[in-house]
Amino acid sequence: MTHSFFQPPATSRYALRQLSAPGCLVEGDFPARRSEGLVGIDLLVENGRIAAIEPAGTLPAELGPDLDASMVLPGMVDCHTHLDKGHIWPRQPNTTGDGAGAAKATMADRSAHWSAEDVRRRMEFGLSTAYAKGVVAIRTHLDSLAPQSSISFPVLREMRERWAGRIDLQVSSIAPMDIFLTDEGRQLADIVAESGGNLGCVTRFGKYPDDPMPAELDEALANVFTLAMERGLDMDLHVDESTDPRSRTLIRVARTALQKDFAGRILCGHCTALALQTDEFIEETIAACRDAGIDIVSLPTVNMYLQDRSPTARTPRWRGVTTLHEMKATGLRVAVAGDNCRDPYYAYGDHDMLDTFTQAVKILHLDHPLDDWIKAATATPAAIMGIDRGTLAVGMPADLIVLKARNYSEMLARTQFDRTVIRDGKAIDTSLPDYRLLDDIVHL
Template structure:
């Protein structure tokens, strides 16, 4: 496909997911959740959105023939500092406990600044080639050197500025907030790096006070909060309710994102519905990690899984909760696979979460919804926005979901991106 090399040009008869098109006075959305339109690109930005077949004149035109065009995508939950350590740090059981045991050994012995930054850069080149424009990454912050991953991220973040917007979040087990000076140190580190304050919750007698401390520290510094919550299929695990209680007790009014929420799928229906309704009332966003949670949860030696391990996405959306889906871990003990390809994540979420009746609203979960949660202008096609686009060969939803779409064309700032995912052999010397 010939994409003009900059300047002013047009995409005719582009099928854009209606939920990702910001053109209130533009073309009418179709019943399938797609809007067919013409797009004009000028100086790297969207200059016009028009009815199909109306862009003509002396413009170079690429006729999409009703094939899909998406904006650049947004990955709300990743772990760039863990990525691609699997060859040297296997998980012998491929379950959650095995991952928890494997990573600290590798972290304390192998995570130099060069090691982390090289693996991060490799992962970002994968995401970039697939069409991602923004990523929130959780960074291991509770170890012998809490700032280790943050120091490694700083030059990577600078090098990738303008290509992928990176938003770091502190990954801290909730118990580490018990020591007040340490907790303040972590919150200050996050604030200095324009990041997000995070915590990993698990059942404990002192959690109410610890959660209050997290939200108080965040409020004092004007930080958003992102927590790993209830990454378990045990129906008695319900730390979500304690998190919501803490939001109410402290009066915290900033953005809150809660990831995983697997046990919501196994808790009694009425109980889970009450928790989800409270999330909606408090404006708490959710991010489901379908590929990683399907991989880790419900594992038992010699037995096929009985449960999917995925949060109740449809239920949360039905209550009005903003729901994103994201990559989570890639090629590490928590998830042996993945390539930071959000289309792969989207396809997995639709299939595992039954998001196909209809599917039309769900592209938002990898685009505008996570962008809104991150507080950035991305994930939509709109006049004046950068012409960061992904051109798929698919026309219908079933065509998009049937194949990996490895022939996609990524356009950044109005120019075709000449990038492919890097060769894994580049990391061989890291062990």
């Protein structure tokens, strides 16, 4: 049962007329702008693709409905998730709500439950939810300490094939950096290469949980780059996800990339400790990232949940997010993403990139003006992932989200439960999978 507010014509050729779209996402010149960078357009859909984009009111009325300035977006892109962790909260909550508690709870759950079937069931649930929300591409990290890597990566390959044509699915490894001082790091790099993935890790050491900058950091970081270069892999790192201002590994990543003359893509996620540094060090770090061609993804909902949490009744003093405005202003490609969902790192979430963007606007002050920030959840993560998604262009698949909201104010003020999700030109059922489907594995 669909909950969409309208259904497009059930024909191979039709028009969606009188739409509002973010001008920054629309191919072509549409000078008649509405508020906050929105443009009025008509879309012609033919055989599952966008056949034409015209100024609003151009296409004949008989081709399709007048949508009264409803907003249209391309399918959204989530470039940083953890589908293998998703939905374990009911059986393994994080009683402290902080990062240390999350790591401890996840380790316990992984050791006890993460069989191939368990990971597969929860991953399928997450993908089904994201699909119903209008997400067209996802990059997921997989916990990769042995032996879990040999369990989860085959499941990911299976799911990637199963979901082909519905969600473009990419994968990155995640493990403590110190495994790259051992042969386990080389073995993991081989598994990642076999899976067509991105080599990733956390820029922290498992054996030094209280030291964000151990003496072996540069050696381990150099090894990660060498393994990636030998196998032609891009890199995707969890960096400085901390409230500790001593955590300054982002600049080390950038300098290592420059020293190694690394030619691949590098995505660095979180980078929250950078916001606690001096303005001078922030500028130096961002400049190094720009020189190294590093992309940044912020995970605002999860980091606001985890960072600066106290065991006592103390109000958090900061939002736990990185310096995204400064990075974007300097020319870095920046994205926002969903990260964790109903697991020990984040008790909430629903694989919904529209909701992630809406919350990011409020948490990171991506407004007044909104400008082209919508690209951070669409075109920019698509470019970071190297896929042709996230824009409205002639010839692109008609993978669209149509909202009843007519502008950003309406979109940001009210949750868009009644969105219409169109895939290959046809409206899909936006009913969500019932949590009860997981009852037998999450032990409710």
